[in-house]
Amino acid sequence: MPAYQLYVYEEQEKREALEQRISEQVDACTEVNGTIRNRVKKFLIEAGITDISEMNAVLRVRYEGYLERNETVHVPITCLRGFDRIFIHRMKEELKTLAGQRKYTTEYRDQWMCLTHYPEIEIAESFLASKDGKELLWDFTLGCPRNLKMQIFTVLKAVIHTYEGETRKEKLLALRRFYQFCVNHQVTDIETMTLSEEQQFEQELAEEFKGRKKRTVFGILRTSRKILFIQASEIHWQANVWFLERFHFSKERMNPSKPIELVSFKEVTNLENQKILQKYLRYLFGITDLCISTIRIKLLELRTFLVYFNGEEKPIYEVEVEKIQKYLEGIRDQNTREATANGRIFMILQFYNFLVVKGYLKKIPFRHEYYLQKEVHVHNDRSVPEGVYTEILSKLAEFPEHLRLMFLHLWCTGIRGSEVCTLIGDGYEEKDGDYWLKVYQVKMKTYKRIPIPEALYKLVQVYKKKYQIGPEEYLFQNQTGGAFRYGTFRYQMLKYCEKYQIADGEYLFKSHDYRHNLATLYYDSGISLQAVRDYLGHEYEEMTRQYVDYMPKKLEKASEAYFQEETHSFAAELMKGEFHG
Structure with missing residues (x-):
């Protein structure tokens, strides 16, 4: 072939x-x-x-x-x-x-x-x-x-x-x-x-x-x-958005009913300022034991401060003193409460202390005392009118079961809404005929025990049995078994108060108002301000005074007592010739 x-x-x-x-x-x-x-x-x-x-x-x-x-x-x-x-x-x-x-x-x-x-x-x-x-x-x-x-x-x-x-x-x-x-x-x-x-x-x-x-x-x-x-195998500190899940903070520093998922630095467009802010937050996370919600407030204030200087090519530690002073004067001149403005000044001061310690500056370029304002404590009457909460109680059977029990905790105990959302199964105790509730205060990072009505205690036992709530489980849970979200609680209460026309549909539910309610009730019943302070878990009496809506009732009682005397009657004043039209 x-x-x-x-x-x-x-x-x-x-x-x-x-x-x-x-x-x-x-x-x-x-x-x-x-x-x-x-x-x-x-x-x-x-x-x-x-x-x-x-x-x-x-x-x-x-x-x-x-x-x-x-x-x-x-x-x-x-x-x-x-x-x-x-x-x-x-x-x-x-x-x-x-x-x-x-x-x-x-x-x-x-x-x-x-x-x-x-x-x-x-x-x-x-x-x-x-x-x-x-x-x-x-x-x-x-x-x-x-x-x-x-x-x-x-x-x-x-x-x-x-x-x-x-x-x-x-x-x-x-x-x-x-x-x-x-x-x-x-x-x-x-x-x-x-x-x-x-x-x-x-x-x-x-x-x-x-x-x-x-x-x-x-x-x-x-x-x-x-x-x-x-x-990431190691924390990416250079990322301009940090997700807090990565840090595994202790539960004492987190509020599970108001979780903070992330912090962002991307708004600060001066990259050197962004790096400094990241270093400062890393210091707050790692060195201090501040609550994460408190740290986030500091971050937001400092981010606002640094965003103001986004147009500057220089880093914040080289910006002219006059420009810093102008910003601080703006805080002082804003139409905000004195305590709020002073708090903002102190946050910026703490940031500058950090810059000095880290060697960015030799000294703080302003005198913060010049910008502080005298604080005037303003009392706001926030108690819920009796007619409103009575109407809610009368219609409470129409609300979902979890909302009924959550509202009763607010009304009976005056604890914070976020504290209601984080109550756990074994937080309830009966001892010698008295009933107690253990509450974790995120702000104070400590537990407190407060007395509760027998009826509330028994309702909780029925609820735990019905939904098989374990000792370490949250009494009120989200879909994944975590703490009930405070935002969800408030949204649902607003929705049902509107649905059932509480105060003709005009009532806006605010959980903190019930804290004022209980404080006022206790004080009006003769309980000392110090005892009310201890019950609420405040560090200072000045804070408690802002919760006690006692002035209107005290004035009303004094007025009634005054005019019950014949010599203080309206007619008697006219006869004395002391009334001038």
Whole structure:
């Protein structure tokens, strides 16, 4: 046989052997329709594939183009699903070997990725149900910083493992749109995205989407920041949004009914000032034992202060004294309570003390005493009128069960609304015929025991038994078993007070007013101010005086006593000639 004919014959044999192997490998995946298997076979052979272990996301992209060019294919997604099932079938076999386990890894790689090829079989198969497959393909070969691609990949994995169904698809499509924005605008680090970049992203979405979809897509930025901050091997102090879940603060410093999820520095656009503020907050978190809510108040005040100087190129410790003084004068001249303005001055003073200690300044560039104002204690009558709470009590049976019991705690004990939300199962005690409640005061970071009515104690026992509340569990719980959110409590009370037309629908529920109620009742009954202070858990009597709405009643009683005497009657005053019209 001539050499050329021999060569042709051998090549034909090779092709036939190749086609036979591809055919056998594809046909092993019997769950795929025969027609679809044949189309995959044809494509693989034409593409020069020698073994289906060579199938990958890039080849899938080529196959999708191949299907689109084929006029006989009317439902490309069905054919693509067949391609993916064949890939999964092969992946299952390869994962049984050590080499296969090294090949199929969830570690980041600069390559295309298809979620139906995800190295965890259960997850890969779950994506086969995608109707259009728009969320499946991810290109990690794009010309952008590797750090950014790794961040997107980290968020992608977290979304895949956290969500399911349509919610997962929405999150993935939003993440892909965000990825596109970061590439187009050369974002190098999601955690240090500037405020202007964030605003640009929102503006683009406003032009592209409307309504709920825009909010969903924009929400992926916060989700991404949270995932990256919490999952990092070490705390990313340079991030301009910190998620407090990462810090594992002691329960004494947190209020579970009013949780603070994050703190943000991105509003401070002078990067040096932003770094200084981050250092200061790190100091407050780590060195002090302040409540997190108190620290957040300090942060918000200092952030407002530094935002005022965003236009300055210099860092805050180099800004001219006159400009600092002008800002402090503005605080003094604002129409706010003296105590509030003084508190703001002291927060800025503490910040400057930190700057001096850290060596940014040699001395504080202003005399804070000059800006302080004399505090005048103003009393506000906040007690709930008897007619209002009597009406609520008369209609309380119409309220949901948890709201009934929560309101009774407010009305009977005068504890804070947030304290009601964080009561626990074993906080109730009966001793020698008396009934007691143990309450944790977040502000004071300590427990106190107060007497409660027998009826309230018994109602709680019935409630605990009915809902199987354990000793260490919250009496009132949110959907995940945590403390009931104070914001939810107030919203629900407002809703039901309006629904049942309390005070003709005009009553605005405020839980703290019932604290004033009880303080006033006790004081009006002859209990000393010191005893009322101890019951409320205040450090100073000045605070308690602001809670006791005693003046109107005291004046009314004095007036009645005065005019009961005949010599003090209105007629007697006229006869004396001492009344002048």
